[in-house]
Amino acid sequence: MLxxxxxxxxxxxxxxxxxxxxxxxxxxxxxxxxxxxLKGASGSGKSTLLSIVGCVFPPTSGRASIAGKQLSRLPDxxxxxxxxxxxxxxxxxxxxxxxxxxxxxxxxxxxxxGVSPRERRKKARILTEQLSITHRENFLxxxxxxxxxxxxxxxxxxxxxxxxxxxxxxxxxxxSRLSMEFMSIMNDLRLAGKTIIIAxxxxxxxxxxxxxxxxxxxxxxxxxx
Amino acid sequence: MLKxxxxxxxxxxxxxxxxxxxxxxxxASVLLVxxxxxxxxxxxxxxxxxxxxxxxxxxxxxxxxxxxxxxxxRQEAIPLAYMDELSTIxxxxxxxxxxxxxxxxxxxxxxxTVMGLDxxxxxxxxxxxxxxxxxxxxxxxxxxxxxxxxxxxxxxDLKNRRVISFFxxxxxxxxxxxxxxxxxxxxxxxxxxxxxxxxDARDLFAIAPGFVTDLCVYVANPMEVDTIAKKIAxxxxxxxxxxxxxxxxxxQVVFGWRSGFASVCLLTALAAFIILAWDKASGLSPEExxxxxxLKILGWETTDVLAVRFxxxxxxxxxxxxxxxxxxxxxxxxxxxxxxRPVLLGWSVIYPSFQLIPNISxxxxxxxxxxxVIPYLAATVIPAWRCAIxxxxxxxx
Amino acid sequence: MFLNSWSLxxxxxxxxxxxxxxxxxxxxxxxxxxxxxxxxxNRQIRLENEIWLSSTMVAYGLGFQIVSLLxxxxxxxxxxxxxxxxxCATGALTANSFGVPALMVKVAGVFLYGFWIVMHxxxxxxxxxxxxxxxxxxxxxxxxxxxxxxxxxxxxxSGLKPDIITxxxxxxxxxxxxTGSQSFLANVSQQTLLVLFYSGIAALFTCGILLLRYKHALxxxxxxxxxxxxxxxxxxxxxxxxxxxxxxxxxxxxxFCIFKTQYxxxxxxxxxxxxxxxxxxxxxxxxxxxxxxxxLVFYIRKFQxxxxxxxxLFLTVFAFLSSYHYIVYKIMGGEV
Numbered sequence: 001m002l003x004x005x006x007x008x009x010x011x012x013x014x015x016x017x018x019x020x021x022x023x024x025x026x027x028x029x030x031x032x033x034x035x036x037x038l039k040g041a042s043g044s045g046k047s048t049l050l051s052i053v054g055c056v057f058p059p060t061s062g063r064a065s066i067a068g069k070q071l072s073r074l075p076d077x078x079x080x081x082x083x084x085x086x087x088x089x090x091x092x093x094x095x096x097x098x099x100x101x102x103x104x105x106x107x108x109x110x111x112x113x114g115v116s117p118r119e120r121r122k123k124a125r126i127l128t129e130q131l132s133i134t135h136r137e138n139f140l141x142x143x144x145x146x147x148x149x150x151x152x153x154x155x156x157x158x159x160x161x162x163x164x165x166x167x168x169x170x171x172x173x174x175x176s177r178l179s180m181e182f183m184s185i186m187n188d189l190r191l192a193g194k195t196i197i198i199a200x201x202x203x204x205x206x207x208x209x210x211x212x213x214x215x216x217x218x219x220x221x222x223x224x225x
Numbered sequence: 226m227l228k229x230x231x232x233x234x235x236x237x238x239x240x241x242x243x244x245x246x247x248x249x250x251x252x253a254s255v256l257l258v259x260x261x262x263x264x265x266x267x268x269x270x271x272x273x274x275x276x277x278x279x280x281x282x283x284x285x286x287x288x289x290x291x292x293x294x295x296x297x298x299r300q301e302a303i304p305l306a307y308m309d310e311l312s313t314i315x316x317x318x319x320x321x322x323x324x325x326x327x328x329x330x331x332x333x334x335x336x337x338t339v340m341g342l343d344x345x346x347x348x349x350x351x352x353x354x355x356x357x358x359x360x361x362x363x364x365x366x367x368x369x370x371x372x373x374x375x376x377x378x379x380x381x382d383l384k385n386r387r388v389i390s391f392f393x394x395x396x397x398x399x400x401x402x403x404x405x406x407x408x409x410x411x412x413x414x415x416x417x418x419x420x421x422x423x424x425d426a427r428d429l430f431a432i433a434p435g436f437v438t439d440l441c442v443y444v445a446n447p448m449e450v451d452t453i454a455k456k457i458a459x460x461x462x463x464x465x466x467x468x469x470x471x472x473x474x475x476x477q478v479v480f481g482w483r484s485g486f487a488s489v490c491l492l493t494a495l496a497a498f499i500i501l502a503w504d505k506a507s508g509l510s511p512e513e514x515x516x517x518x519x520l521k522i523l524g525w526e527t528t529d530v531l532a533v534r535f536x537x538x539x540x541x542x543x544x545x546x547x548x549x550x551x552x553x554x555x556x557x558x559x560x561x562x563x564x565x566r567p568v569l570l571g572w573s574v575i576y577p578s579f580q581l582i583p584n585i586s587x588x589x590x591x592x593x594x595x596x597x598v599i600p601y602l603a604a605t606v607i608p609a610w611r612c613a614i615x616x617x618x619x620x621x622x
Numbered sequence: 623m624f625l626n627s628w629s630l631x632x633x634x635x636x637x638x639x640x641x642x643x644x645x646x647x648x649x650x651x652x653x654x655x656x657x658x659x660x661x662x663x664n665r666q667i668r669l670e671n672e673i674w675l676s677s678t679m680v681a682y683g684l685g686f687q688i689v690s691l692l693x694x695x696x697x698x699x700x701x702x703x704x705x706x707x708x709x710c711a712t713g714a715l716t717a718n719s720f721g722v723p724a725l726m727v728k729v730a731g732v733f734l735y736g737f738w739i740v741m742h743x744x745x746x747x748x749x750x751x752x753x754x755x756x757x758x759x760x761x762x763x764x765x766x767x768x769x770x771x772x773x774x775x776x777x778x779x780s781g782l783k784p785d786i787i788t789x790x791x792x793x794x795x796x797x798x799x800x801t802g803s804q805s806f807l808a809n810v811s812q813q814t815l816l817v818l819f820y821s822g823i824a825a826l827f828t829c830g831i832l833l834l835r836y837k838h839a840l841x842x843x844x845x846x847x848x849x850x851x852x853x854x855x856x857x858x859x860x861x862x863x864x865x866x867x868x869x870x871x872x873x874x875x876x877x878f879c880i881f882k883t884q885y886x887x888x889x890x891x892x893x894x895x896x897x898x899x900x901x902x903x904x905x906x907x908x909x910x911x912x913x914x915x916x917x918l919v920f921y922i923r924k925f926q927x928x929x930x931x932x933x934x935l936f937l938t939v940f941a942f943l944s945s946y947h948y949i950v951y952k953i954m955g956g957e958v
Contacts, residue, residue, distance in 0.1 A: 084523070114236065
C-alpha cells in the first residue's frame, strides 16, 4: 500500500481550552496509481486529512504510513525531507509567488536540494514543454492567466518527480473547460504512474469517470456516501 | 555531498538576493539608516587614524629625547650648563637647545607656538627645508628672521608683506622678517608655528641669558633611546625626560580616547538602529507569511528559511558597510571630516587646515565591521527564527 | 582603558555572544525539563522549533567568537602602541596577568562552541534526536566558560594603563620589554623544536592515513591525542623558531607580529589552518563517544572520514605556510 492510515486522530491545541478534535479514528488505504477524491464541506477535517497524507504534520495518535514511512511523532525536519521526496502539492489559490518568474516558481522545491541552476532549468524545461507553457517561462507569475498559473502549479508539483500528487480544491478558480483540462492532465499523470489525491467538492471532479474512489469526510470521520 | 551543501547555499543566497530585491523599499530604509550609522563610526575611526598617522609623520623629524626642567611641578627655563652634564653620556649624537613657547595674539585672539632654535644644528636640518612651502629657515646669525605656519600667515593677513611684529612682555614691539612659510603637509605641528633664531626667541620672551626652555637630544641608535633617557633622568634629577615614542603614545592615547568617546556617543545611534532593525525584521506581513509557508510546504526546512534570512541580513549589512565606509572615506579625505573636526581637534584656537589622508587598514575595517554588523546580525536572529517557524500547513488552510 | 574603540568593540562583541548564548540556554533549560518526543502538545511543537533557534544562536555565537578572537589579537597589536614598555602585542597582553588567560579562554571557546555545532549536526541526522539532552547539558556548561571569558577580558581591559606623559619624570621603565615567552623558550633549542615539529607532522600523516584504512577507536584516540600535543608543539615552534624566519630577524620571536600588514597577514593563514585542523582532529574522537547511539553510527563514521581528510588537508596547507620562509631561507642560504 502506498498510503495507509489506521485509526488516525488529530487534535489541535491538545490539553488547552481551545482544543479541537479535527480527525477521529480515520482508517484509509490508497493504492498506487489510483485517483482518489476526498469530498467534504469546509471544517469537516478534509484539510487536516490532506495535511497528514501530505506529511505536513504527524497525527496525534494512530498509525500513518506514507510511501513506506511511519509518520507518528516524526520531527518536523524529517517530515519535510520525506515530503519533498514523495509529495507534489497543487493548491486552491495555486500559491505561486507573484514576484518570481514562472521558471523560478517551478524550481523552488529544488533550491534546498542543492540542484545547480543549469540542472534546474533542464528539469523545468521538460515539464514546461509537456504542459506547453515554455513561452511563459520568463514571465512574472502575476502576468499570466489562471489556466497557465494552474499549469505552473502542476509543473512545480512534479519537479521533484514525487510518486504522490495532492491537489486541494484545484478547480475552485477555474472554469469548466479548464477544469476538464486539469482532470485530463491528472489522468495522464496517473497513467504515467503517479497516485493522485484530490480534495474537492466540485462535481466536475467527483463525477469524473477516471476517479477510482470517493472518500467522504464529515465531522472528522470517514463517511461512505 | 559537500558539493551539494555548497550548491544549496549558493541557491539560497540567490533566492535571498531576489527576495531582497522584491522588497527593496522596505530594505532600502534599513540599508540607508544602517549605512548612516556606519558612516558616522567609520568617519571617526578614519579621522583618528589619519591624525595618528599625521602625528607619526610629523614626529619623524623631532628629537628622540626632549629634556625640560621642572620646578614645583611646573616647567621652568633650563640652564645651558646642563648640556655639559650630557656630553659625557655615550651614545648621544647631538644636543640642541631650544626655546619653545606660546604667544597670544590679542588682535586675532589666536595662540601661536613659538620655537627658537638653531635649525642648522639639528642632524636633519638640511632635510627640514622640505617642510617649507617657500623660502628657507633663519640663518644662524640672521637675527630678526622667522618662518611661519599657514595659520599664522592667514591670521596675520600677510599676503605679500614679509614682515611680522610681536610684543615683548614689556609691550615693546619686535619685528621679524618672514623668510619662509611651512607647507600644509606638516600642518598638524606647524600650522600655528613660528620658528626663529634662539637669540630672537630669548629676546621676545625675555628669558635670562644662558637659559632655554628645553634641550633636544638626538640619539644615533634608536635601540638606546630608553637607556640614554634613563641615564639623563638619573644625572639631571630636576628634569622631565620625554622620549619620542612616549609623545607618540600620548598622541595615540588621546586620539584613541577621543574616538572611544565618540564611539560611546554613537552607541546610542547604533542602539536606535538596532531597535529599528528588530522592528522591521519582526513585522511579518501576510504576504511574507504566505511566502514562507509555501516554501516550507514545498520542502524547505526551517534552517533553510533561517539561512535565507541570514543572507538577507548579511547582504544588507555588507552593502551598508561598503556604502558607509566609502562615504566616510570621501568625507574624511575630500571634505576634511567637516562634521567632526571640532570634536577631534582643538588644542589651539586656530584650527590647522591640514589635509587628512585616511590610511585605512584591514584592522580598522574589521573594527568598524564588528562594532556595527555583529550587533545587527544578532538583533535579527530572533525575528528571523519567528519567521522561519511559520507552519507549513498555513499554506493549505 | 575602556574608552577606546577597540576595547568598546571587544566588550560589545562579548555582550552580543552572551546575549545569544543566554537565550540559547533558556531553550536548553526548557528542553531538559519538558522534552517529550511522544507528545503532540503545543509545547513540544514549540520546543522542536526552539531547537533551530538555539542552534542558530550558538552558530552565530561561534562565528562572533572567532571574530572576537581575531579582534582581541588585533586589539593587543593596537594597545601596545599606547602602553608603557610594550614593543608588540606580547607586551600588551602581558601588561597585566589577565591578558594571556583571556586569550586562551577565547581559543577554548572557539573549540567548545565548535564541538557543540558538531554534536548538533549529528543529533539532527536521526529522527529520534538521540543527543538532545547531552547537547543541551553541554550548552549549559558553556555558560560559565563564557562568563570567565567576559570577566577576564573586562579585567584585562580595565587593568590596562595607557602611557600618558606625566608631569613628573616621564621616563617609565617597565621590566617587560616585549617577549615574555622568550625566557622559557630559550631553554629549548630551535633545532630540537624543529625536529619535534616536523616529526609531529609526519606522525599525524601516518596516523591519519592508517585511520582512513582501519577505523579503530584506539587509533582515533591516538590521532586526537597527537593533534593536541602537536597544537602545543606547533605554537611553540612558530613562536620560537619559525617566526624569526618570517620576520627575517634572528632575535624577533613574537607570536603576534605575524598578524600584521607588513608580513602580509600570514599569521591569519597559519592559525586559520592550524586551528580548524586541530579542531577536526580532536572532535574526531569526541564523536566516538556517541557510537552507542545506533542510528548515528553511519553519520559518525562519515564525519570521521571527512574529519581525517580535512584535518590532513589543513595540515598540508599549514605545514607549507608555516615553513615557507624557513625553507626559502634554507634553500637560498640566506635572506632574499
